[in-house]
Amino acid sequence: MPGTYAEFSLCGLNCGLCPRYHTNGPSRCPGCRGPRFGEVHPTCPIIRCSEHHGNVEYCHQCISYPCERYRETPATDSFITYVPRLADQRRALEFGMDTYRQELDEKIGILKHLLAMYDDGRRKGFYCLAANLLDLQSLRGTVERVERIVAQTPMERKECVRLMVSTIEETAGKRNVSLRLRGK
Numbered sequence: 001m002p003g004t005y006a007e008f009s010l011c012g013l014n015c016g017l018c019p020r021y022h023t024n025g026p027s028r029c030p031g032c033r034g035p036r037f038g039e040v041h042p043t044c045p046i047i048r049c050s051e052h053h054g055n056v057e058y059c060h061q062c063i064s065y066p067c068e069r070y071r072e073t074p075a076t077d078s079f080i081t082y083v084p085r086l087a088d089q090r091r092a093l094e095f096g097m098d099t100y101r102q103e104l105d106e107k108i109g110i111l112k113h114l115l116a117m118y119d120d121g122r123r124k125g126f127y128c129l130a131a132n133l134l135d136l137q138s139l140r141g142t143v144e145r146v147e148r149i150v151a152q153t154p155m156e157r158k159e160c161v162r163l164m165v166s167t168i169e170e171t172a173g174k175r176n177v178s179l180r181l182r183g184k
Contacts, residue, residue, distance in 0.1 A: 005097075006031030007104055011046045011059055011069070012089035016108040017132045018080040019124045022115060029079075058097070060089040077181040081132050107131045110139055118164040120157070129179045130168045142171045 007016030009032035015021050020029040030036050037044075046059065046069075056062045059070070070089075074082045092100040111131040115124060131139060146164050155163070172179050 004033055005101060006034035006037075007108060008032070008058070008088075008092070008097075008101070009046070010050055010057070012085040012092075013080055013082070014084070014088060014104060014107070014132055015080075016104060017111055017128050019128045020079045022111070022124060022128070058089070058092065060093045065089075075182065076184045081129055081181060083182075084132055103136050107136055107139065110143055114143065114164065118161050120161045123161065123165065125181070126165065126168075126179060129181065130172065133177045133179065134168075134172060134175065138171055138175060142167055 007014065007021075009015050011032075013032070015029070015031035015034075018029065018031075020027060021031055023029075029040050032044075032047075038047075049069075050056050050059070050062075053062045053064060059065050059067075066086075070086060073086060077083075088100070091103075108131075111127055114127040114131075119127065134142070143164075146160075146167050149163065150160050169179065
């Protein structure tokens with residue numbers, strides 16, 4: 001498969017912001033271009049489609065894009081939200097992959113920080129959704145605001161986690177963003 005950036009998939013999912021990407025053990029997904037992807041997702045129709053269309057690195061680079069697959073966002077999510085997929089592909093197409101990668105890499109860095117410092121063992125999915133659905137400026141600003149408070153006020157880890165979660169929820173609410181996967 002073409003490409004080497006496993007954090008952004010052919011179809012526009014932000015693999016680097018998926019809970020399965022940040023999982024240790026056999027259920028870890030290596031991302032669309034990562035090692036063992038074919039073993040984890042042997043029937044991915046997007047890879048087969050890419051092979052039939054000149055091995056494009058990203059669907060938005062295909063001459064047939066947007067094809068029928070992208071007429072609308074799927075109604076339900078799996079481990080990762082599909083909500084920003086089309087908008088993220090538009091951003092990558094409009095600003096170029098190098099610019100999009102820089103933004104996604106910064107979001108991945110923020111997510112890793114949240115998981116290391118503010119995860120109580122139950123927040124990985126929540127932080128992944130927040131990193132996926134909030135724009136970079138909002139995400140960065142929210143984390144910085146909480147960290148200023150945490151640096152000035154002695155708190156137990158549990159209190160820090162609650163503060164981060166509630167502040168992210170507040171930011172999402174102000175932007176009319178739901179931080180819930182859309183189930184079946």
